[in-house]
Amino acid sequence: MRFSTFANRYQQNAGTVQLMEDLGKATAAEGPIYQLGGGNPAHIPEVEAMLRDAMADLAGDAQAFGRMVGEYDSPGGNLAFREALAGLLRDSLGWAVSHENIAVTNGSQSSFGLLFNSFAGPFADGRHRQILLPLTPEYVGYFDVGLAEQPIFDGRRPEIDLLPDRQFKYRVDFEGLELGDRYGAVCVSRPTNPTGNVITDGEMAQLREACSKADIPLIVDGAYGLPFPGMIFTEATPFWDDNTILLLSLSKLGLPGIRTGIVVAHPEVITLIRNHNAINSLAPSRFGPTLLTPLLQGKQLQAVCEGLVRPFYQRKRDHALAVIEHAMADLPLRVHKPEGALFLWLWFEGLPITAHQLYQELMGHGVFVLPGHHFYPTKIEGWRHQQECIRVNYAAPDEAVTEGLQIIARVARQAFSL
Numbered sequence: 001m002r003f004s005t006f007a008n009r010y011q012q013n014a015g016t017v018q019l020m021e022d023l024g025k026a027t028a029a030e031g032p033i034y035q036l037g038g039g040n041p042a043h044i045p046e047v048e049a050m051l052r053d054a055m056a057d058l059a060g061d062a063q064a065f066g067r068m069v070g071e072y073d074s075p076g077g078n079l080a081f082r083e084a085l086a087g088l089l090r091d092s093l094g095w096a097v098s099h100e101n102i103a104v105t106n107g108s109q110s111s112f113g114l115l116f117n118s119f120a121g122p123f124a125d126g127r128h129r130q131i132l133l134p135l136t137p138e139y140v141g142y143f144d145v146g147l148a149e150q151p152i153f154d155g156r157r158p159e160i161d162l163l164p165d166r167q168f169k170y171r172v173d174f175e176g177l178e179l180g181d182r183y184g185a186v187c188v189s190r191p192t193n194p195t196g197n198v199i200t201d202g203e204m205a206q207l208r209e210a211c212s213k214a215d216i217p218l219i220v221d222g223a224y225g226l227p228f229p230g231m232i233f234t235e236a237t238p239f240w241d242d243n244t245i246l247l248l249s250l251s252k253l254g255l256p257g258i259r260t261g262i263v264v265a266h267p268e269v270i271t272l273i274r275n276h277n278a279i280n281s282l283a284p285s286r287f288g289p290t291l292l293t294p295l296l297q298g299k300q301l302q303a304v305c306e307g308l309v310r311p312f313y314q315r316k317r318d319h320a321l322a323v324i325e326h327a328m329a330d331l332p333l334r335v336h337k338p339e340g341a342l343f344l345w346l347w348f349e350g351l352p353i354t355a356h357q358l359y360q361e362l363m364g365h366g367v368f369v370l371p372g373h374h375f376y377p378t379k380i381e382g383w384r385h386q387q388e389c390i391r392v393n394y395a396a397p398d399e400a401v402t403e404g405l406q407i408i409a410r411v412a413r414q415a416f417s418l
Helices: 015-028 045-060 062-070 079-093 108-119 201-214 267-281 287-297 300-327 355-364 398-416
Strands: 102-105 128-133 153-155 159-163 167-171 183-189 218-221 244-249 261-264 333-336 343-348 389-393
Touching: 045 062, 045 287, 045 300, 062 287, 079 102, 079 287, 102 108, 102 267, 108 128, 108 183, 108 218, 108 244, 108 261, 108 267, 183 201, 201 218, 261 267, 287 300, 300 333, 300 343, 300 398, 343 398, 355 389, 355 398, 389 398
Parallel strands: 128 153, 128 183, 167 333, 183 218, 218 244
Antiparallel strands: 102 261, 159 167, 244 261, 333 343, 343 389
8 A cells, every 4th residue: 555654654663652552462461460561540449439420420310411422512622621620720729711721632642742743843934843841751652743754852861860768850951951943832741751750840930931931832741740630749839821731631530541631721722722623523522521520510529639549649659669679679770759640760770781671571571661762752872871761650559569560670680680
């Protein structure tokens, strides 16, 4: 068959493809499997009970259920949901937003695709602009959505602070941060996938000011942050203004299967999202918004995030750190300070093999992780660190996390010949 140049990008393997295919391989594989890769959230019994009750209420309301499954929603997304969310953002965070600042998409990945290609690539003035990622490593799902022939991402090497207890933390290198005509937007995730880093309030303020001066938007991926699911374990103040585009998701609440993304932005951006929805999918799904609206209105969702979700993942994080401390005490290992999300970023200093080779060895033992090099849009020459890190998801059951981390310790020990 003859494919267009557009199709070429879908004929090549990519980090996002590998991530999702590994999820499928782990499900179908024989023998013990330790799924510490991918981005699946945990199954929290209390959260799932709340969602089952909400679904039962919805199924029992013939009129509401009929509208949900039998009618298209508006291209901007369910109005009642957008109004309820705007009310939450006004009341809890003091943001001056209304439903006109909010749009719903069929998952955050579709939001990234539209936004990144809207602010990067070829422009009418002849320039090719990029999205600046001021703190890499960053989310692997960003890198393959660009439609332009030239790369649309510029990832910067971070500063590294070495901390007690064999931890470290990435920080934005503001020394060389200059925003000129080559950039169309700046993007950060907060908390950061893959590292669990939470960019500090001070760093966010500097990025916000720099974007404002350069007259380009600051895109903040809040899939793990506030107001939901609230997986932030350190002090961090959420912010929003007309020059900020905030992306939220229902996935990490425990609803990845319903593919519901949310964009909070200036109405001009919301119009772009709405029109994209209409042209490419007619309308976003009604399921997630219809299910969650009563929980937003009754403030159950906020209570669950604060009282159940955040403490649950804090306990999971602490359990994983304790296993690492015991199983990997003799290894040259540092762990990025885990301030949020559901990942640990392990740095094996001086690893004799590459992180990809370590990943392949671990798959042979039934352990699925992600090698760190996928989380950089381009290779940073002369920086071996990119090949020394792996991402571990600690949302799996404690027994699987314990056994998986112990296997990682054994395989890494063999690599170091200890």
